[in-house]
Amino acid sequence: MNKTDNDIKNIASQVSLSSHEKTDIWASIQKNKVTAAKPVATPFFHFLSVPSFRLASAFSVLIVGFFSLSALAEQSIPGSPLYAVKIAINEPLQESIAWTDEAKARTHIEISKDRIEDIKKAAALQETSEEELSVAIDSLADHSEEAIESIKDVSRGRARKDIETSVMLSTELSDTLETYGETSEDAALFATSEADTAAEPAPAEATMMMRAKIAPEEPEMTEEKSEHEKQLEEVEEIIETKKGMIRAYLEDVLGDSQ
Amino acid sequence: MRNEKEFKKAYDTHADGIFRFLYFRTGDREMAKELVQEAFLKTWSALAKGTEIDSLKSYLYRVAHNLLVNELRRKREISSLDDEDAVEPIDEQGPAASALSEQELLMRNIGRLSDSYREVLRLKLSDDLSTKEIAAILGKTEGNTSVLIHRATERLKSLYYNEQN
Numbered sequence: 001m002n003k004t005d006n007d008i009k010n011i012a013s014q015v016s017l018s019s020h021e022k023t024d025i026w027a028s029i030q031k032n033k034v035t036a037a038k039p040v041a042t043p044f045f046h047f048l049s050v051p052s053f054r055l056a057s058a059f060s061v062l063i064v065g066f067f068s069l070s071a072l073a074e075q076s077i078p079g080s081p082l083y084a085v086k087i088a089i090n091e092p093l094q095e096s097i098a099w100t101d102e103a104k105a106r107t108h109i110e111i112s113k114d115r116i117e118d119i120k121k122a123a124a125l126q127e128t129s130e131e132e133l134s135v136a137i138d139s140l141a142d143h144s145e146e147a148i149e150s151i152k153d154v155s156r157g158r159a160r161k162d163i164e165t166s167v168m169l170s171t172e173l174s175d176t177l178e179t180y181g182e183t184s185e186d187a188a189l190f191a192t193s194e195a196d197t198a199a200e201p202a203p204a205e206a207t208m209m210m211r212a213k214i215a216p217e218e219p220e221m222t223e224e225k226s227e228h229e230k231q232l233e234e235v236e237e238i239i240e241t242k243k244g245m246i247r248a249y250l251e252d253v254l255g256d257s258q
Numbered sequence: 259m260r261n262e263k264e265f266k267k268a269y270d271t272h273a274d275g276i277f278r279f280l281y282f283r284t285g286d287r288e289m290a291k292e293l294v295q296e297a298f299l300k301t302w303s304a305l306a307k308g309t310e311i312d313s314l315k316s317y318l319y320r321v322a323h324n325l326l327v328n329e330l331r332r333k334r335e336i337s338s339l340d341d342e343d344a345v346e347p348i349d350e351q352g353p354a355a356s357a358l359s360e361q362e363l364l365m366r367n368i369g370r371l372s373d374s375y376r377e378v379l380r381l382k383l384s385d386d387l388s389t390k391e392i393a394a395i396l397g398k399t400e401g402n403t404s405v406l407i408h409r410a411t412e413r414l415k416s417l418y419y420n421e422q423n
Contacts, residue, residue, distance in 0.1 A: 014360070016278065
C-alpha cells in the first residue's frame with residue numbers, strides 16, 4: 001500500500017493529547033506559572049522593547065535634547081558654555097533655511113540685533129573675558145556685513161519692488177545698529193543685578209549708569225583705557241562703519257532709481 | 259501576546275502540535291507531556307520578562323526543540339551511550355508492520371530516516387508548520403529546508419512501500 005502525503009499527515013495528526021491530558025497540562029502550567037511574573041501588561045512602555053521603536057525613541061530623545069539645548073543656548077551670553085552652540089549651531093541653521101536674498105538679509109539683521117544685545121549684556125555684567133567678548137564683536141561685524149551684502153543682492157534686479165524692499169531692509173539694519181546706544185531692559189537687568197550688591201540706585205539712575213557703562217558718549221581720556229573699553233569702542237567703530245556703508249548704498253540705489 | 263487569555267489561546271492552538279513534535283522524537287508519551295508543559299512555562303517566563311517574540315509558534319517550537327536536545331543529552335549522559343538516538347523507541351528490527359498501528363508504523367519509518375530528514379519531517383508533521391517556520395526553528399535557509407522536506411517525504415513514502423512489499 002503506497003502512502004500519499006495526505007495519508008502521512010492524517011496518521012500524524014492522530015497523535016494528539018486527549019482533552020483530559022490537555023486540561024491537566026494546562027492546570028500544571030497555571031499552577032507553576034503563578035510563581036513567575038505576569039507577562040508585561042503595560043502597553044505604554046511595551047513599545048520600548050521593539051527594536052525599531054527603541055531606535056525611534058532614542059532618536060526622539062536626541063531630537064528633543066538637541067532642541068532643548070538649542071533653546072537654552074538662545075538665552076546665553078558671551079562667556080556662557082552654551083554661547084558656542086548659539087553661534088556655531090543655531091545661527092548657521094537659521095542661515096541655512098533662509099533661501100531668498102530678502103530672507104538672508106532679515107536673518108543677518110536679526111542675528112546682528114541679537115549680537116548687539118549680547119554685547120550690551122556682557123558689558124553690563126563686566127565678567128566676560130576679552131576673548132569671549134571678541135567672539136561676539138567679530139560675529140556682529142560679520143553678520144552686519146553679510147546683511148548689507150544680502151540687501152545689495154535684493155536690489156540687484158533693479159526692479160522697483162526689489163529696491164523698495166532693500167531700502168526697507170537697510171532702514172531696519174540701520175535702526176538695529178542704532179540700538180547699541182540704547183539701554184535695553186535685558187541689559188539693564190544684568191546691570192541692576194550687579195548693582196544690587198551695593199547701593200540700590202533709583203531706576204532712572206541705574207539706566208544712566210548703564211548707559212555710561214555700555215556706551216559712554218564722551219569718554220574721558222584722563223585715564224588709560226581698559227581692554228574692555230577698547231573693545232566697546234571697537235564695537236562703536238564697527239557700527240559707525242556699517243552705518244556709513246548703508247548710507248552709501250542708499251545714496252547709490254536711490255540716486256540710480258530716480 | 260500580553261495577557262493570559264492570549265496565552266491560553268496559544269496553548270489551545272499549539273499544544274497538540276508541540277506534543278506531536280516531542281512524541282515523534284521521544285516515543286515517550288509522558289516525557290512528551292512533561293516537555294510540553296515546560297515549553298509553555300519557559301515561553302510564559304520569557305513573555306513575563308518582556309522578551310519580544312515575533313512568532314509565538316516558532317518560539318514555542320524552538321523552546322521545545324532545545325528542551326528536547328537537553329533532555330536527550332541528559333539521558334545519553336546517564337546511559338553513557340554515544341548514540342544520539344539512544345532514547346529512540348523505534349527499533350530497526352521491530353515487529354512486522356502488520357502488528358503495528360498506523361501511528362507506530364509511521365514513527366518507526368520516521369525513525370529509520372537520516373537525522374536531517376527525521377528532524378524536518380517531525381516538524382512538518384507535528385503542526386503542519388510552514389517551510390519558513392521550520393527553517394527558522396532549525397536555523398537553515400528556506401530553500402534548503404524546502405528541499406529537505408521534499409526528499410524526506412519521498413524517502414518516507416519509499417519506506418512505506420518497501421514495508422508493504
